[in-house]
Amino acid sequence: MSEIRPIRWQEGKLLLLDQTRLPVDETTFVVERYEQAVAAIREMRVRGAPAIGVTAAYAVAMAARDIRASDRAEFLSALEQDCVHIRAARPTAVNLGWAVDRMMNVAESVDSAKEIPDRLVAEAEEIHREDEAINRLLGDYGKELMPDGGSVLTHCNTGALATSAFGTALGVIRAGWESGKRFEVFNTETRPWLQGARLTSWEFQKLGIPATLLADSAAGMLMRQGRIGCVITGADRIAANGDTANKIGTYMLAVLARENGIPFYIAAPTSTIDLALPNGDGIEIEQRPPEEVTRYGGVATAPEGVSAVNPAFDVTPHHYIDAIVTERGIASPPYTESLILAVNGGN
Numbered sequence: 544m545s546e547i548r549p550i551r552w553q554e555g556k557l558l559l560l561d562q563t564r565l566p567v568d569e570t571t572f573v574v575e576r577y578e579q580a581v582a583a584i585r586e587m588r589v590r591g592a593p594a595i596g597v598t599a600a601y602a603v604a605m606a607a608r609d610i611r612a613s614d615r616a617e618f619l620s621a622l623e624q625d626c627v628h629i630r631a632a633r634p635t636a637v638n639l640g641w642a643v644d645r646m647m648n649v650a651e652s653v654d655s656a657k658e659i660p661d662r663l664v665a666e667a668e669e670i671h672r673e674d675e676a677i678n679r680l681l682g683d684y685g686k687e688l689m690p691d692g693g694s695v696l697t698h699c700n701t702g703a704l705a706t707s708a709f710g711t712a713l714g715v716i717r718a719g720w721e722s723g724k725r726f727e728v729f730n731t732e733t734r735p736w737l738q739g740a741r742l743t744s745w746e747f748q749k750l751g752i753p754a755t756l757l758a759d760s761a762a763g764m765l766m767r768q769g770r771i772g773c774v775i776t777g778a779d780r781i782a783a784n785g786d787t788a789n790k791i792g793t794y795m796l797a798v799l800a801r802e803n804g805i806p807f808y809i810a811a812p813t814s815t816i817d818l819a820l821p822n823g824d825g826i827e828i829e830q831r832p833p834e835e836v837t838r839y840g841g842v843a844t845a846p847e848g849v850s851a852v853n854p855a856f857d858v859t860p861h862h863y864i865d866a867i868v869t870e871r872g873i874a875s876p877p878y879t880e881s882l883i884l885a886v887n888g889g890n
């Protein structure tokens with residue numbers, strides 16, 4: 544099986560596997576300027592917290608390449624202006640701001656403005672490389688949570704497409720499967736954007752892992768029937784107390800899991816942990832266009848003029864989360880202690 548590589552950097556261009564077109568077409572969206580990278584993130588041609596972070600890092604490198612400034616101070620101030628636009632592409636995933644901050648720190652550490660663009664390309668490539676290594680480590684820790692003989696449910700898409708390779712929650716399922724464990728896999732369709740139906744089902748097929756798709760609203764019944772052994776999802780931002788923002792519908796799954804006595808896990812790199820936020824109340828939730836709810840693929844799915852609300856994420860309170868898998872180990876409650884340890888180097 545060839546690995547899925549949704550983000551590639553080739554000869555100064557960023558090549559994105561266009562996720563608005565999957566699973567029907569496997570087309571590449573070519574990005575040559577940082578503004579196009581910002582648009583690609585906003586339009587969700589590239590999506591998933593870690594993938595947004597990697598793309599944002601290349602966006603900063605492309606922005607730097609196009610700056611004409613008379614001295615270093617002017618260069619850095621122009622770059623900071625471009626970074627304001629990059630940071631604003633999507634608000635919820637902390638990985639975006641995390642990557643931009645890391646790139647700006649590198650730019651500020653270089654003495655000569657002329658050298659900044661090359662250093663930034665090297666740093667973006669490093670962030671890209673690290674992402675795959677981090678996901679593989681995370682999968683390795685998380686596979687012990689996967690059952691042998693039971694079943695697992697996942698939500699949204701958290702695979703290679705949402706990262707740069709391997710994935711987080713989907714990576715844990717993959718690592719469990721590749722370690723020889725055998726279990727049933729269920730994935731939600733993830734209304735309204737259908738990340739689960741379109742992207743996760745596509746990835747499981749490519750991986751050769753049998754998976755069964757269900758409507759989001761079927762999850763409760765399957766849990767009650769005893770058909771779901773555990774739930775694992777990704778995260779877009781985890782507050783210091785473990786409250787976790789993830790794809791809309793995650794909170795519902797976590798509450799249903801608790802009601803039915805099923806363990807609920809989160810898998811995310813430490814770059815998704817935001818220790819600056821004491822709890823989930825401060826997490827900004829992206830509101831997406833109502834048309835994503837009232838139309839699909841240009842076809843109306845609701846009467847013209849109907850009002851619709853479309854929050855892209857929700858926050859699951861920490862007390863519903865049994866464990867958080869990171870590349871530094873498995874964090875357990877109380878998260879106020881274990882997440883600090885994870886961010887600072889180990890559990």
Ligand SMILES: CSC[C@@H](O)[C@@H](O)C(=O)COP(=O)(O)O
Nearest residue numbers: 590591592701705711777778790
């Ligand atoms: C490894 S991806 C983790 C999260 O980013 C994922 O679960 C998710 O919610 C993605 O949302 P999306 O709106 O598709 O970017």
